[in-house]
Amino acid sequence: MSNKVQVPRISDAVAASLERRILEGSLKPGDRLAPERELAAEFGVSRPSLREAIQKLASKGMVQSKQGGGTYVTDSLNSTFFDPWRDMLGNHPNLREDMLEFRHMLEGQAASWAAERATDADLQRLEQTFSALRDAFASDDTEKRSAADIAFHQAIGDAAHNALLGHMSAALLRLMHDNIRLNLGELKGIPAASSLLMSQHESIYKAIAERKPQAARAAAETHIDFVRETLAQSLRSAARRETAERRLNTEFSPSLSV
Structure with a gap:
């Protein structure tokens, strides 16, 4: 030898x-x-x-x-996950609920680890992305809100200091970019939704900055739960409106008049 x-x-x-x-x-x-x-x-x-x-x-x-x-x-580490799911998400709207359920699990853990592991540089980046998010929510630009929302959550994923979670978070947020923009657009029509969303993001940010893992996890999960439930209510209301409009159009259609 x-x-x-x-x-x-x-x-x-x-x-x-x-x-x-x-x-x-x-x-x-x-x-x-x-x-x-x-x-x-x-x-x-x-x-x-x-x-x-x-x-x-x-x-x-x-x-x-x-x-x-x-x-x-390149984006080779993320594209293998991103590409097939992007098409399926567009073809199967019900996957939106599954995505939010998965975000509930992933982002709760990310926030908890970020509160434990974030460095000073991570906290500085998180502060910057939170400030940008606050400015975006002060505007009426959904695209700007969406980009700022993604940047904030990605900063949390990176601050968790788990390579797999960080890349999976990046892939998921990239996958959900259009979905997040759609979610924010729908939530804009709900009274007080914007202020509640901003308050939830602030709770996540403060819990991480104050090194409180359990509070950070709870804040992240509460945020996703709020989005899930509020969107579900919005979609149910939209479905009821569409049903009522169809009934109205049917009842007063000239072809059905006596």
């Missing part, structure tokens, strides 16, 4: 470091890697070794070079 110590290749070590940044969310889908010269200097390696490391990641589908220059992080 050989007693030789296996020394890792420089390119393998660099590839592993970059891969770790992608897994932990420091490098997100769409992010451009720093220029080759800067990265080589940061890692203290030669440019050929850096190129070899990047090629290793490219062979895994984690990064790709784009025409015009630059290497970018």
Whole structure:
């Protein structure tokens, strides 16, 4: 048996470091890697070794070079989950309830872990996303509200410091982007819904900032429960209105008159 110590290749070590940044969310889908010269200097390696490391990641589908220059992080870790469910969500509206039920479980745990594990940088990001969310809810722009809502919840998912949960949260929120926008649009028509939603988000934010895991979980679950129940009521009201309108149109249709 050989007693030789296996020394890792420089390119393998660099590839592993970059891969770790992608897994932990420091490098997100769409992010451009720093220029080759800067990265080589940061890692203290030669440019050929850096190129070899990047090629290793490219062979895994984690990064790709784009025409015009630059290497970018792909969404390969999320797309395998996202693509088939996006079509099914559009074709089967009842999946909205299942998605909200799953969010109840996922986001309750994420908020609890975030309250335990968030770093100062995580809390700073959470404060920024909460402030942006508050500004968005002060406007009447549903698209702006939706984007701010997603950013806030993703900040919580990242602050949980669980790579799998962070990527699953990103995939789920990306999947539900149109659904969240639709939910917020429907909730806008319900009196006091906006102020209640903002109050719920504030409760989640404060519980995490104050390092209260149980309170953070409860606040996140309460928020999702409110959305589920309020949307259910809204959809039932819409169904009743449609039924009443059909009856009215049928009763007064000229073709049915005596």
